[in-house]
Amino acid sequence: MAAVRSEPSVLHLDLDAFFAAVEQRDKPSLRGKPVVVGGIGPRGVVATASYEARAFGIGSAMPATQARALCPNAAFLGGRFEAYRAVSEIVMGLLRELSPAVEPLSLDEAFADLAVTDSGWDVERVRTVAADLKAAVHDATGLTASVGAGTSKLIAKIASDLDKPDGLVVVEPGTELDLLHPMPVRKLWTVGPATAERLRRAGVHTVADLAAVDETELVGLLGQAHGKLLARLSRGEDDRPVSPHRESKSVSVEDTFERDVVERALLTENCDRMAATVSRRLRAASLSGRTVTVKIRRHDFQSHTRSTTLPGPTDDARTIAATARRLLAEIDTSDGIRLLGVGVSGLVDWAQEDLFAEDADDEVPEPAPEPAEPAVRRWTPGQDVRHAVHGDGWVQGSGVGRVTVRFETRWTPPGRIRTFAIDDPDLTERPAVVPESGAAGAG
DNA sequence: TCTGGGGTCCTAGGACCC
């Protein structure tokens, strides 16, 4: 048995409505307004909704069409991941000033273990550190974060969710079960819709109900690993460490088409392009892998995968493409498919030499890593642009040969709208992240 | 007008090996 922590030294930070908050920060006219960030195509889903948008019933993972129906006047933006990544790096850096043991869960969430560097963490001291952290995050990024702390990851994560947004909750050691037991099981990490439904049919609704169930019964209901985990979590027993160095297990790319695709040539073309992207990402991370997987989704949303393991690891675009093509050829796609994906797993650090690259006589050409330049320029809502005359702004919308730009930035008051022809040579893309003067990155 | 994209972990069955 690992020792159970007695001090509330596990901290969890969660940036509030992260993507939408960055957009409102950088687009003054959107502050206080409903903003939805996510897929903007016909098959898009919501990634993040601002609190103003949530008031209309819009939430994460909702189809964009449904979100538009709920609030047609919301700003629907495609997302600027370079900007989100830059903010995330700043916040993770602030966490690392508190402790070397920082475990990011995503761009907007991380655990930190305060006990790594110091002991004597009582509730008041943790509260002070957490309040300072929130202030530092706000100073550095302009965003609010919710912070929770407790004697375990489970409690810290639940705590950060208790007082959102801009929350700060430290759970007093010894009171964990008072907090957990009245909660619906759905609040527990790893209890999703399917598990909640199984538990409901077994008469288990709250964490207290769960704690009252015999472990062997839970294992019978949910399987070995999940049953045992939930038996422990329901009793507040969680000794999972904060692990700062987690290695990647797979790299994959997938794409949902705007319409179902039947044309074999189009699928092959996309397969090659995705293989090239996977290859580029592997190389950027100095990784290579042995197992290539192709994923498809049918019109009825049924997903299938086909995978094969090569004799040795590869990061080569042509090898991945040729393997993916072979796997794709095994799948009946005559009914049309809505999604295609290519991935590599079984990763090792670097491929010393690519002994298993495809022979030169293979018919697969070296694919272009990026989609071909579209004949017509496409502007995405939310995208950063610069106009030679009017300065910096963002794309509000585009259609019928025109693009509408609002000229404002993070540091200006709300700006004016102007419309241009989509091929106006004065209008260019603008990098979302402006390099700081003298900042790292030149090396 | 349905349902993204990037991941992680687990399970189950079959092959294969000793």
Place this chain on the structure above:
DNA sequence: TCTGGGGTCCTAGGACCC
């Protein structure tokens, strides 16, 4: 003649997370 038994690797699918 009544058919071991465990370990590892591989493949496919599913649940879950943000």
